[in-house]
Amino acid sequence: MTRCTWLRPCLWAAIVALLVCGIPAWAQGQTAAPSAPAAAATPPPLAVDAPLPVSGPSADDQAAGDPSGTKTGTANDVVHADPTKPLTLVDLVNQAGQNRIAVNFVWTLVAGFLVMFMQAGFAIVETGLCRAKNANHTMMMNFMVYGFGLFAYWVCGFALQMGGAAGVSILGGAAPLSHEFTIHLLGHDWGLWGTKGFFLSGATYDVGVMVLFLFQMVFMDTALTIVTGAAAERWKYAAFAVSSLLLGAFTYPIYANWAWGGGWLSKLGANYGLGAGYADFAGSGVVHAVGGLTALALSIIIGPRIGKYNRDGSSNAMPGHDIVIVLTGCFILAFGWFGFNPGSTLGASGALRISTIAVDTMLAGCTGSFGALLYMWIKYGKPDASMSGNGLLAGLVAITAPSGYVNTMGAVIIGFVAGLLVCVSVEFVDRVLRVDDPVGAISVHGTNGLWGVISVGLFADGTNGVKGLFYGDPTQLVAQLIGVGTLLGFVFTTSYVANLAIHAIVGQRVAAADELEGLDIPEMGALCYPEFVLKPDTTHSGAAASVKAGLQVARETA
Amino acid sequence: MKLVGILLAVFGWLLPVVGLGMTSSTGARLVLCIVGIAITLTAILKLLISSHEKEAVWKQ
Numbered sequence: 001m002t003r004c005t006w007l008r009p010c011l012w013a014a015i016v017a018l019l020v021c022g023i024p025a026w027a028q029g030q031t032a033a034p035s036a037p038a039a040a041a042t043p044p045p046l047a048v049d050a051p052l053p054v055s056g057p058s059a060d061d062q063a064a065g066d067p068s069g070t071k072t073g074t075a076n077d078v079v080h081a082d083p084t085k086p087l088t089l090v091d092l093v094n095q096a097g098q099n100r101i102a103v104n105f106v107w108t109l110v111a112g113f114l115v116m117f118m119q120a121g122f123a124i125v126e127t128g129l130c131r132a133k134n135a136n137h138t139m140m141m142n143f144m145v146y147g148f149g150l151f152a153y154w155v156c157g158f159a160l161q162m163g164g165a166a167g168v169s170i171l172g173g174a175a176p177l178s179h180e181f182t183i184h185l186l187g188h189d190w191g192l193w194g195t196k197g198f199f200l201s202g203a204t205y206d207v208g209v210m211v212l213f214l215f216q217m218v219f220m221d222t223a224l225t226i227v228t229g230a231a232a233e234r235w236k237y238a239a240f241a242v243s244s245l246l247l248g249a250f251t252y253p254i255y256a257n258w259a260w261g262g263g264w265l266s267k268l269g270a271n272y273g274l275g276a277g278y279a280d281f282a283g284s285g286v287v288h289a290v291g292g293l294t295a296l297a298l299s300i301i302i303g304p305r306i307g308k309y310n311r312d313g314s315s316n317a318m319p320g321h322d323i324v325i326v327l328t329g330c331f332i333l334a335f336g337w338f339g340f341n342p343g344s345t346l347g348a349s350g351a352l353r354i355s356t357i358a359v360d361t362m363l364a365g366c367t368g369s370f371g372a373l374l375y376m377w378i379k380y381g382k383p384d385a386s387m388s389g390n391g392l393l394a395g396l397v398a399i400t401a402p403s404g405y406v407n408t409m410g411a412v413i414i415g416f417v418a419g420l421l422v423c424v425s426v427e428f429v430d431r432v433l434r435v436d437d438p439v440g441a442i443s444v445h446g447t448n449g450l451w452g453v454i455s456v457g458l459f460a461d462g463t464n465g466v467k468g469l470f471y472g473d474p475t476q477l478v479a480q481l482i483g484v485g486t487l488l489g490f491v492f493t494t495s496y497v498a499n500l501a502i503h504a505i506v507g508q509r510v511a512a513a514d515e516l517e518g519l520d521i522p523e524m525g526a527l528c529y530p531e532f533v534l535k536p537d538t539t540h541s542g543a544a545a546s547v548k549a550g551l552q553v554a555r556e557t558a
Numbered sequence: 559m560k561l562v563g564i565l566l567a568v569f570g571w572l573l574p575v576v577g578l579g580m581t582s583s584t585g586a587r588l589v590l591c592i593v594g595i596a597i598t599l600t601a602i603l604k605l606l607i608s609s610h611e612k613e614a615v616w617k618q
Contacts, residue, residue, distance in 0.1 A: 186579035272578050274587075296602075300610050309616035433607055434614075474584050481591035482574055488598040489571020493564055496606070500560070512615075 048093075051086035101172045104347030105207075107354075108171065108215050111343020114336045115218040119146050119225060121332030125393075126229040127528075128326035129386060129439040131318065133518025134233045135528035141228040141235070145244050149221040152248035156198055157220060158213050161253035163194020165212075165261045170347040174212055176203035180262050188271040191263040193254055215343065219287050220252050222340075226291030229439035230299045231508075234306075234515050237523045239508045243298065243499055251494050252290050258486070259286045265486065268479045275457075275476030276466045278483040281357075282344035284401030284452025289487045292446025296435065297496035302508045304436030306515055315430050318438065323385050330389040334365050337396045341403040353404065353464060360403045361396065364415030368395015371419020379423075387423060390440045394422035394448040401452040402459055405466040410459035417455075418448045453483050563605030570598030 056076030066072050075087055078095045123142035130138045164180025167173065180191045197204040200213060224244050231240070258265040259280050269277035280286050309315050320326060341361045345351035372391020376384040395415030399406075402414060425443035429435050435442065457477030460468035467473040502508060509515075514522035518534060521527060527534075573594035577587060611617065 186576075268578075273582070274578075300607055303610065303614050304616065306615055309614070311616060313616075433603060434611065435607065474588065478584060478587045478591060481588070481595065482578075485571045485574055485591060485594045485598060488595060488602065489567050489569075492598075492602060493567045493571075497564065 048089045050088060052088060052092070054087060100349040101208075103349040104170050104351075105211050107348040108211050108343060108346050111339035112211075112215040112218050114339025115215075115222065115343065116146075118218075118222060118333050118336030118340070121329040121336060122222070122225045122229070123329070124325040125329030125333065125389070126232060126439050126441075128322040128324070128329065129229070129320035130232050131518070132321040132529055132532055133520060133534045135321070135520065136524045136526060137237070137519035138228070138232050139528065140524055141232070141237070141240055142225055144241070145224045145228055146221055148241055148244040149224040149248035150217055152245045153217050153220050153253070154200060154213075155249065157249050157253040158200070158216060159195065159197035159253075160193045160250070161220075161256040162212060162216060162261045163196040163198075164191060164257075165194065168208070168212060168346065170345070170350060171211055172208040174206070174208045176206050176209055177212075180257075188267070191257070191261070191267065193257050193263070194261055212346075215346070216256070219283055219340075220248055220256070222283075223252050223287045223291035223294075224248055226288065226441050226445045227295045227298055229441040230295030230437045231302055232438045233519065234302060234509055235298075236506070236508055236510050239502050239506055242502050242506065243508075246498050246502075247294055247495065251294070251491060251498065252286075254494075255290055255486070255491050256286045259483070265479075265483055268482060273475060274479035274482070275473055276479075278479045279405065279456050279460070279466045279476070280401045280453060280483065281404030281456075282341045282400045284397060284399075284449045285483055285487055287449075288397045288400060288445040289449030289453065289484075290491050292442050292444070292449050293487060293492040294495040294499075295437065295441045296446055297492055298499050298508070299435045299437055299442065301496070301499050301503050304434065305438070306512060308436045309434060313434060315434070320386065320438075326386055327389050330392050333393060334362075334396060337361055337365065337400075341400055344404065356407075357403045359408060360406060360411035361399055363408055364395040364399030364403075364411045364418070365392050366395070367412050367415035368392050368398070368419040368422075371395070371416045371421075372423050373419075375420050375423040386440075387426070390422050390426070390444050391419035393444045394418040397445055397448040398452040398455060400449075402456045405456055405460035405464050405468075407461050407463070410455075410461065414452070414455045414459060418451055421447055421451055450484050450487065453480050453487070456480050559605055559609040563601045563609065566601035566605065567598045570594045570596070570601060573597065 054075045056074035057071040062071055062076075078087055078091055079098070080087060080091050081094070119142065123139055126142060127135050127138045162174075162177050164177060166175050166178045168177075177194065177196050179195045181193050181195050182189045182191045184190075196202075197209065197213075200209065224247055227243070227247070228235070228240065257263040259278055260266065264271075265278035267277055268274040305318065307316060308318060338358055338361065342354040342357045345354055345357070348354055369388050369392040372394065373383045373388045376382065376387045395418045398414050398418035398421075399411055402410065406414065422440065422443050425447040426437075426440050429437055429442050437443070454477075456466065456468060457480035458468045458470055460466040460471065460476060462471050462473075467476060469477045499508065510519060510523065518527075571594060574587065574590040577590040577594075581587060581590075
């Protein structure tokens with residue numbers, strides 16, 4: 001008890017002392033924090049061109065080698081505006097800007113190179129799905145479509161598409177692409193085509209414009225090469241050349257302008273309150289549906305191969321000659337798609353969603369092949385190889401437009417639906433429409449290109465500025481459907497009329513005798529496989545009568 | 559037949575586009591889009607294809 005009587009006042013005294021001394025100290029600490037910015041708000045004036053007190057390793061240090069990498073990539077490597085003077089803040093800021101644009105240039109160019117390599121994938125997929133007697137012809141169409149398309153695009157296609165697309169800040173602005181031809185209608189401006197960049201001349205001789213040209217050009221060429229598959233084994237090579245030039249010069253660029261070049265479709269959001277306007281991130285519509293619908297137009301005009309349909313309208317299977325190169329080509333295309341979709345950000349610095357886009361892409365391709373494989377396995381009892389390949393491509397086509405706007409769950413669903421859709425569509429085109437498409441290009445690229453465009457309006461999750469119906473914005477779906485209507489009503493019709501004109505002037509189809517012989521010798525002058533023994537295609541019982549009829553036509557023509 | 563098909567396909571496209579200026583209702587615009595696409599598809603898949611099928615190799 002005695003001890004407690006003196007301990008309690010001592011404890012109280014200690015608490016009071018702590019409070020008296022501690023509170024001001026704590027308060028001082030609290031007020032010190034805001035005072036720091038106040039001090040920083042009035043720094044001594046910093047001259048942007050004043051020398052910075054930094055230096056890199058000396059010449060002697062660097063001469064000794066740098067095995068650990070710590071002496072490389074230092075202040076010595078920052079570009080000086082005046083090499084005779086020390087480093088300044090201006091130099092640092094310029095270097096930061098230069099680095100950002102350099103990263104984006106490299107990313108976009110490498111992505112473009114990947115897309116260019118897809119030409120090889122398309123070439124062997126299409127050739128493998130055709131018969132051996134037409135292999136040289138099919139390969140040569142895929143080979144030269146690159147040249148025809150590139151030339152047409154350089155002359156006028158790029159200007160029509162991107163001539164008014166200035167403001168691509170991620171690539172430094174592309175300021176020379178400064179004029180869009182517009183008309184004023186229904187109270188709004190409607191951008192129709194660009195007017196700068198013909199022959200890449202004048203002010204468009206610009207580093208940023210060149211990057212944009214390369215990337216957009218390989219996209220355009222993808223659309224062109226889709227057509228060669230649907231018209232394979234019967235397309236006159238001269239007609240193919242003219243048709244490809246027209247598609248690369250006019251039809252594709254005009255629609256691409258409307259979607260990507262600042263044209264009216266992209267402004268549906270600003271002008272009519274339809275979501276973010278027509279959104280097609282990497283081109284399910286612009287590239288694949290344009291190619292697929294042109295393929296449909298051409299296949300209708302050119303007609304089916306001899307032996308494909310019997311007199312009663314039933315169809316005969318005409319299998320390709322090499323499933324190995326078909327599936328190898330599908331892998332090449334899947335690889336190239338990593339340039340197609342993630343590359344469409346046009347940069348990595350400031351666009352880190354490239355990782356999400358890449359994962360969405362691979363997932364949709366995966367579930368696309370699942371969908372097709374399951375459909376064929378359940379319906380026909382076997383997991384069909386070529387349809388599995390087409391399922392993979394269908395998933396990739398469908399995810400191309402939404403890849404920048406959907407999460408992985410959306411990508412999985414979109415891909416799986418695409419895999420089922422491609423099987424249903426191939427059967428519909430073949431048996432109901434009786435349109436002959438040797439490689440399934442109409443279904444893979446046309447049908448699933450349209451599905452990809454629609455899926456943006458359904459699955460876009462709003463993370464990147466586009467929100468679809470399932471996330472609360474039905475207006476985006478309207479914008480997407482207007483895009484679909486434009487693809488069908490404008491792109492198909494334009495392609496149809498253009499190819500009908502070519503058909504009337506030079507003829508689209510080879511002679512029946514040439515078709516039966518195989519197009520390698522009559523059209524190209526050399527066999528693709530000279531050591532093979534090629535036999536007439538009468539192996540399918542149903543086709544025999546049609547082939548005989550074709551031979552009769554050929555004899556009469558001769 | 560081909561000309562009718564072409565004109566109808568273009569009409570189906572222009573219907574929802576012109577409709578943008580006629581109504582601001584999302585539902586009405588959606589209906590116009592669907593009707594327009596249906597018209598265009600009918601023009602392509604019915605009129606144009608059947609007009610070419612008459613000349614098809616397998617029918618001769």
